[in-house]
Amino acid sequence: MSAAPEPVFEAPWHAQVFAMTVHLNETGLFAWDQWAQRFGATLARHRVDRDLDGGEDYFVAWLETLEGFLAELSVADAAQVEKLRAAWEEAYLSTPHGAPVRLADGAVG
Amino acid sequence: MDMAGWLRQSAVMPHDHSDHDHPHSLLPPEPALRLKALETLLVRKGLVDPAAMDAIIDTYENRIGPRNGARVVAKAWVDPAFHAALMEDATAAVSELGYYGRQGEHMVAVENTAKVHNMVVCTLCSCYPWPLLGIPPGWYKSDAYRARAVREPRKVLADFGVILPQDTAVRVWDSTAEVRYLVIPQRPDGTEGLDEETLAALVTRDSMIGTGLVVSA
Numbered sequence: 001m002s003a004a005p006e007p008v009f010e011a012p013w014h015a016q017v018f019a020m021t022v023h024l025n026e027t028g029l030f031a032w033d034q035w036a037q038r039f040g041a042t043l044a045r046h047r048v049d050r051d052l053d054g055g056e057d058y059f060v061a062w063l064e065t066l067e068g069f070l071a072e073l074s075v076a077d078a079a080q081v082e083k084l085r086a087a088w089e090e091a092y093l094s095t096p097h098g099a100p101v102r103l104a105d106g107a108v109g
Numbered sequence: 110m111d112m113a114g115w116l117r118q119s120a121v122m123p124h125d126h127s128d129h130d131h132p133h134s135l136l137p138p139e140p141a142l143r144l145k146a147l148e149t150l151l152v153r154k155g156l157v158d159p160a161a162m163d164a165i166i167d168t169y170e171n172r173i174g175p176r177n178g179a180r181v182v183a184k185a186w187v188d189p190a191f192h193a194a195l196m197e198d199a200t201a202a203v204s205e206l207g208y209y210g211r212q213g214e215h216m217v218a219v220e221n222t223a224k225v226h227n228m229v230v231c232t233l234c235s236c237y238p239w240p241l242l243g244i245p246p247g248w249y250k251s252d253a254y255r256a257r258a259v260r261e262p263r264k265v266l267a268d269f270g271v272i273l274p275q276d277t278a279v280r281v282w283d284s285t286a287e288v289r290y291l292v293i294p295q296r297p298d299g300t301e302g303l304d305e306e307t308l309a310a311l312v313t314r315d316s317m318i319g320t321g322l323v324v325s326a
Contacts, residue, residue: 008170008174010247013144015169016162019162019165020147020151020157022211023158024156027156032211032212033286036234036286051252054246054247055250058235058250058251070147075156081143081146082146083146084145084147087146088146089142097135
């Protein structure tokens with residue numbers, strides 16, 4: 001066995017979105033079959049437009065499903081998430097290269 | 110550094126791009142930014158513990174993977190009592206070896222013979238026996254595999270370099286959120302004297318999904 005093992009996750013955020021979903025299932029926020037049904041539906045919807053290759057686009061579909069499911073469960077309002085996304089973007093853009101990136105105190109949420 | 114540590118670092122340290130002189134930190138890709146926003150919100154609400162997320166990533170990066178399934182297959186080859194128990198109730202049999210947990214609540218072992226070759230797919234999404242095989246490879250999650258495995262399994266097998274005799278039947282198992290399958294590949298000829306550990310090293314991930322065969326070293 002000379003070949004190096006394939007990475008389990010291609011990008012850090014793939015691992016993070018996977019872990020967050022497993023974590024929320026473990027803490028009892030939803031059952032796994034509820035998740036699988038919704039994720040399957042997202043994949044089927046995306047497939048109408050193009051073939052998914054099982055890499056980045058798979059996790060994009062995963063994230064979209066999680067965002068929708070958490071909104072459906074009333075734990076993450078889409079507008080609130082968008083405000084935080086904008087706050088993080090601003091934090092990255094205003095932080096000098098090499099310095100830790102943090103949300104400004106009192107950032108929206 | 111392991112993935113969990115790397116993630117923790119990458120969460121606070123911008124990426125290093127020495128070929129450009131960036132006045133500010135590099136913006137993460139759009140989905141990563143959206144996920145960060147979601148995580149921030151859920152941490153504030155007390156619904157997400159970042160340390161628990163790190164532990165989950167560490168588990169799937171470093172502790173769970175196809176080596177687990179390979180040990181199960183090798184044991185089934187050499188231990189008739191375990192083989193019988195595995196075919197009877199795979200979930201119970203592998204639990205006794207310490208392989209249980211998420212996505213492994215109901216596992217079924219399907220055994221390849223000269224007459225039948227089994228392969229596994231999840232047409233719904235990507236259900237997979239995590240405790241035995243870890244996280245599925247990209248191709249298992251692709252539309253191409255998920256659609257073609259059922260429709261034209263022999264062609265898919267050929268793409269993987271697996272050519273079966275015409276009189277070997279191909280059986281395709283569709284995983285669900287409830288039932289996950291482990292293929293027990295055929296033990297290759299010429300491995301009669303090998304011990305369990307040596308045999309386990311021959312067993313590939315693909316052979317346990319049914320898209321590969323085990324060959325002797």
